[in-house]
Amino acid sequence: MITGELRNKVDKIWEVFWTGGITNPLEVIEQFTYLLFIKQLDDVETIKENESNFLGLPYEGIFPAEYQNYRWSKFKNLGDAGEIYEIISNGVFPFIKNLHSDGESAYSKYMGDAIFKIPTPAMLTKLIDGIDGLELGDADSKGDLYEYLLSKVATAGTNGQFRTPRHIIKMIVELVKPTPSDIICDPAMGSAGFLVEAQNYLREHEADLFLNAGLREHFNNEMFYGFDMDRTMLRIGAMNMMLHGVDNPNIEYKDSLSEQNDDNEKYTLILANPPFKGSLDYEGVSADLLKVCKTKKT
Known part of the structure; x- marks a missing residue:
């Protein structure tokens, strides 16, 4: 978790959002994310330009x-x-x-209905100055920043949305011990906290997987699946995973309890803390689930 000077800088940026009229924590995180992403694009472009110049190789840039x-x-x-x-x-x-x-990446899939909500030029320049002063040199620091932003979301919300405390997530992941060959799913992922902690565990305990091309490919493209029915959370969850260094997580809009969900025997590990305060579309719930429990509540 971020501390000290970096935390103070992030708090000041959050205050700019708040005083500028953007007070919903999820909206703050979304708008913060967009600006971080814009800065990251340029940072990555600069690195690749320098590498191509050093090697004398052509480079077709993002811009x-x-x-x-x-x-x-x-x-x-x-x-x-x-x-x-x-x-x-x-x-x-x-x-x-x-x-x-082409909409292939998890982030781009859910950018279609994204809205730029920063209302004034003065507010935007303050945010740019603040974000420009953040030192985020590696995936860990970016991930820690995102965790800190998510910690500002209320523990409980409407329709059963809530953020599982990080220490609970960490304990559960350590108990189940994910392996490099697992296919991991959170069927009600929210901000993707369980998936993020699973990849943290693998980086710490199974670091050799990144020396194997096949396992590395599996880690970045086929290991992590997350589903939700809130497109805001899908955007936030996708960016959370990418800021933690997972290139292409499988983040999808899906009702995991519905009859249309045919993911039988697909995953080797389920990590979830499903919502328990909302309502179900009883008519659309999978018949297999209704055999076990007939309810209209989550």
Whole structure:
């Protein structure tokens, strides 16, 4: 978990959102995530450009020549708050929404209905200055930042939504001991806390898996599955996984209890703390489940 100076900087950024009128914690995390993602794109682009220059190899970048002004390192120094706001709201944000028009990545799947909600140029420039001052050099620090943001979400919410305390998640994962060959699913994933902790466990206890090309491919593309019916949580969960270094988690909009869910015998490990306060569409619940328990409540 982040502490000290970094935590203070994040709290100040959160306060900018709050005083600017964005007070729903999930909306804050979403908007914070978008800006972090925009900055990360430029950071990654710069690294790859430097590598290609060093090796003397051609590199086709994320930002075409006509979109160089969409890069964080370019627009942050413009000075004119109105111009920066115009570029981000009408240029950069639509650009990142359509980065993967094939919709294959977990993040891009749920960006289609994302909305840029930062209301004023002055607020946006404060946020850019704050985020630009965050030192997030590795996946661990980015992941810890995201965990801290998620800790600000209320423990209990509407329709059974809540965030399972991290120490409970950690204890459960340590008890079940995920292995490099597992296929892990959280059928009611929320912010993907169980999946994140599972990959943390594997990095700590099964680090050799990353030396094996097949297991590494499995880890990044086929190991983690998460389902939810809230598209905001799907976006947040997907970014949470990617900030923790999982390239392509299988994050999907799905009612895990419905008749349409035909994932029988697909997963080797289920990690979940399902919602217990909401209601069910009784008519749509899987007949197999109704044989066990007939209820309209989760």
